[in-house]
Amino acid sequence: MSARRADCIVVGNGVIGMSIAYELARRAPGTSVLIVGPAQRAGAASVAAGAMLNCFGEVTKYTLLSPAGQAKFQLCKDALDAWPDWRAGLAEASGNGELGAGAPTGTTVLLNAKSGHLDDENFAALLSAAAKFDEPHEEIDPEDVVGLRPLAEARPLRAVHLPREGAIDAREVLAALERALAELTVGTVDDQVAGVETSGGRVTGVRLAGGEVLACDSVVLAAGAFSRSLLDVLPPGSVPPVLCGKGIAVETVRQAHPGFQHVVRTPNRSGSCGLHLVPQGDGVEYIGATNLVYSAPAYVQDVGMSEFLVQVAREQLDQRLFFSDVRRWLVGNRPVAVDGYPLIGRTSVAGLTVVAGTYRDGFHCSPEIARLVVDDLLGGASLAEALPHFTPERRPIESLTVEEAVKEFAFHGVSAAIEAGLRLPSHTDTSLFEGHYQAAARGFYDGLEHPVGLAPEIILAIMSDPDAKTLVTDYLVASHRHYGGLS
Numbered sequence: 001m002s003a004r005r006a007d008c009i010v011v012g013n014g015v016i017g018m019s020i021a022y023e024l025a026r027r028a029p030g031t032s033v034l035i036v037g038p039a040q041r042a043g044a045a046s047v048a049a050g051a052m053l054n055c056f057g058e059v060t061k062y063t064l065l066s067p068a069g070q071a072k073f074q075l076c077k078d079a080l081d082a083w084p085d086w087r088a089g090l091a092e093a094s095g096n097g098e099l100g101a102g103a104p105t106g107t108t109v110l111l112n113a114k115s116g117h118l119d120d121e122n123f124a125a126l127l128s129a130a131a132k133f134d135e136p137h138e139e140i141d142p143e144d145v146v147g148l149r150p151l152a153e154a155r156p157l158r159a160v161h162l163p164r165e166g167a168i169d170a171r172e173v174l175a176a177l178e179r180a181l182a183e184l185t186v187g188t189v190d191d192q193v194a195g196v197e198t199s200g201g202r203v204t205g206v207r208l209a210g211g212e213v214l215a216c217d218s219v220v221l222a223a224g225a226f227s228r229s230l231l232d233v234l235p236p237g238s239v240p241p242v243l244c245g246k247g248i249a250v251e252t253v254r255q256a257h258p259g260f261q262h263v264v265r266t267p268n269r270s271g272s273c274g275l276h277l278v279p280q281g282d283g284v285e286y287i288g289a290t291n292l293v294y295s296a297p298a299y300v301q302d303v304g305m306s307e308f309l310v311q312v313a314r315e316q317l318d319q320r321l322f323f324s325d326v327r328r329w330l331v332g333n334r335p336v337a338v339d340g341y342p343l344i345g346r347t348s349v350a351g352l353t354v355v356a357g358t359y360r361d362g363f364h365c366s367p368e369i370a371r372l373v374v375d376d377l378l379g380g381a382s383l384a385e386a387l388p389h390f391t392p393e394r395r396p397i398e399s400l401t402v403e404e405a406v407k408e409f410a411f412h413g414v415s416a417a418i419e420a421g422l423r424l425p426s427h428t429d430t431s432l433f434e435g436h437y438q439a440a441a442r443g444f445y446d447g448l449e450h451p452v453g454l455a456p457e458i459i460l461a462i463m464s465d466p467d468a469k470t471l472v473t474d475y476l477v478a479s480h481r482h483y484g485g486l487s
Contacts, residue, residue, distance in 0.1 A: 006034035008377070009206055009216040011193045011230065013037030014046035015170070015363050016355055017222035018177040019370035025184040026093070028378055034214065035181070036206060037223070039190040043297040045224055048249060048332025050278045050286045051170035051363045052263055055080040056135050056162055057107050058360065060268050061125040066399045068341050068389040075342075075387070076361055077133065079368040080164065086367035087168070093183060094176035100168050102281045106262040107165040108145055110156040114316055115269050116430075118415035122267035127160060137162050147260035147318060154316045167263050167278045167286075170363060189214065193223065196233045196352060203351035218351040220373065225297050225333035227356040231392075233349055237478025238393045240343065241471055242356050243461060245334035246298040247273070248305050249288030251280070251327040256320035259285060264317060269415065273360050277317055284327060287313045291360075293461035295468040297333040312419060334359050338472055340399070340455045343392040344369065345383040346376065353377070354392040395483050396476070400453030402445055410437035412456040448473065450480040 010021045013035050025033045041047045055076040063069050091099035111123040130137040142148060142156035150156070181188070192209040196219055205215040221230055225244040265276035278286040290305040306329070314321045337343055337357030344355050355373060358365060375381040384391060400408060414422075414430045414437065424430065441459050445451045454462075454472075461468040 004212070005215045006032040006187065007216065008033050008218045008220065009214060010035045010220045010222060011037070011206060012221070012223035012226075013039075013041065013188070014044050014222070014224050015049075015174060015177070015366045016046075016224070016358065016369055017220070018174065018181065019366040020220055020222060020355065020373050021186050022090070022093070022177055022180055022184070023370040023374040024377060025181065025186050027374055029184075032187075034187045034189060034216070036189040036191060036193050036208070036214065038192055039188075043225070043299045043331065043333050045247070045332040045334045045362060046170060046174060048247060048330035049170040049363045050167060050249060050276060050288045051173065052107065052165070052167045052265070052276060052278065053080065053083055053364050054107055054162075054165045054263075054265075055364065056126055056130050056137070057109055057165050057265060057274070058268060059122070059126045059129045061121040062399060063125060064129060066397075068397045069399060071387065071389045072341060072361070073129075075365055075368060079365040082367045082371070090173070090176050090180060093180035095179060095183075096172075096176050099172060099176050103166060103168040104262045104279050105163070105166040107162045107167075108140070108262060108264050109160050109162065110142065110145075110148075110264065110266050110316070111158040112150070112154050112156045112266065112316055114154050114312070115266070115419040116415040118269060118411060119267050123158065123160075126267060130160075130162070135162070136164055145260075145264065147258050148264065149318045149320060151315045151319055165263070169280060193230060196221070196230055196349075198233060198349055201348075201350055203349060218353070218377065220353045220355060220377075222355040224356065224358075224362070225335040227335060227354070231354070231356075233352070234347055234393060235482055237475060237480070237482035238348075239354075240338040240357070240394070240396055240479075241475050242343070243293050243295060243336045243338065243458070243468060243471070244297045245291050245293050245336045245359065245457070247289040247291055247332050247334055248301045248309055249286060249330045250306070250309065251330065252285050252287060252321065252324035253327050254283040254285055255323040255325060259283060260318075266316065269412075269419065275312055275316060277313065285324070287321070288330075291334070291457065292464075293336055293457045293468070294465050295461070295471055298331060301329050301331050308420060335362070336457070338454070338458060338475060339396040339452075340458070341397050342387075342390045344373070344387050345391040347392055353383070356392075396452050396479060398453045400455070402451050402453050405453035405455070405459065406438050406441040406445065409441045409456040409459045410434040413437040413460075444469070448476060450476050452476060
């Protein structure tokens with residue numbers, strides 16, 4: 001294979017891009033595959049991930065209420081089923097027979113009162129989904145969770161253990177993929193892709209940041225939060241733009257024992273992905289993760305959210321984390337489509353497949369996404385049929401009405417304030433704050449000619465990041481123009 005030409009170029013060297021390249025090279029040995037992405041992966045989600053293999057642990061009250069939500073859940077569920085065989089195959093292909101051997105099995109989800117009624121609703125939805133789909137689970141006494149020692153006011157009310165869920169070391173998986181790809185003679189280019197080259201409505205290659213063009217017959221665009229500018233090859237308004245969900249996490253080394261034996265987390269929350277702690281062996285613990293959405297990737301942690309993360313971990317999980325040593329801080333950017341759903345499928349540009357917008361589920365879903373994408377590339381099955389809701393060129397998916405979006409934004413805002421330590425005077429309740437948040441959201445919507453219901457974190461991004469507001473506003477206008485009205 002020429003170093004600068006391939007049958008297929010995968011743009012992005014995170015876990016999804018590498019998994020697709022691995023699956024393609026493994027199943028089609030005669031196909032030349034090239035991966036392009038910066039070797040350091042600065043700001044990428046994969047290298048900063050806690051890599052929780054959680055499906056039911058991620059369920060919220062909205063997960064199963066819409067066809068798109070049900071489809072996303074099914075993708076996560078299929079991935080949960082796929083991970084054992086995928087890990088075993090990757091261990092063999094990489095020569096790392098110990099891959100995942102020390103990974104924690106089982107996830108315990110805690111319900112406490114530190115985030116208000118948002119946690120109640122999402123915890124109930126989790127239990128309902130586990131029962132509906134016969135997922136093994138057990139309600140346990142929080143007192144039986146080894147290592148759990150929160151402050152008195154953050155004591156868990158309930159806890160449920162999910163024995164099939166857990167985590168894996170993200171950095172170990174990436175290293176295994178690199179070794180497996182080398183064994184399959186998949187080429188790599190340590191550079192940033194600046195654009196996709198086309199001719200006559202078909203992909204011809206990719207253009208690197210320095211101007212060099214790499215030729216190919218097909219491109220899989222899997223650059224995560226760095227995908228947005230590369231989607232400009234498609235008609236304006238045809239694809240929901242990808243924003244960046246900044247996540248801060250910290251690796252610590254425990255000094256006060258005992259530590260946790262398996263993943264411990266809360267339900268999903270606004271401003272976070274559910275507080276979680278992942279034991280990684282030898283006293284190392286991964287504590288994550290914040291989640292604020294911006295228009296551009298971030299590369300360093302900020303004081304405010306870093307302080308918040310450590311505070312809530314000590315309060316809600318183990319006050320003895322005060323004594324832990326900090327090993328390193330991690331910052332990554334999750335790819336968040338404006339409508340909150342993945343962009344997975346072929347496009348109107350022949351030979352161009354997009355895999356982006358996976359948000360919190362990218363690492364967990366990577367084996368199943370790789371299988372589906374390669375099925376499509378090899379003509380075995382169609383992505384359009386397997387994941388019809390997530391075709392990249394689509395109208396924005398609306399899981400909420402505008403009024404529901406306004407109320408949900410206020411609900412999340414109050415819940416986040418409670419988690420951060422909000423104390424109300426005895427003569428009032430949260431309705432005053434809810435009214436404030438609702439007024440702020442309606443102020444944004446009043447300025448839109450073609451409003452659609454957006455998730456709370458997207459509305460917050462619009463209010464805190466002027467570039468995000470411009471991006472979303474312009475997209476909604478362009479989408480309405482492109483599709484001739486929103487349904």
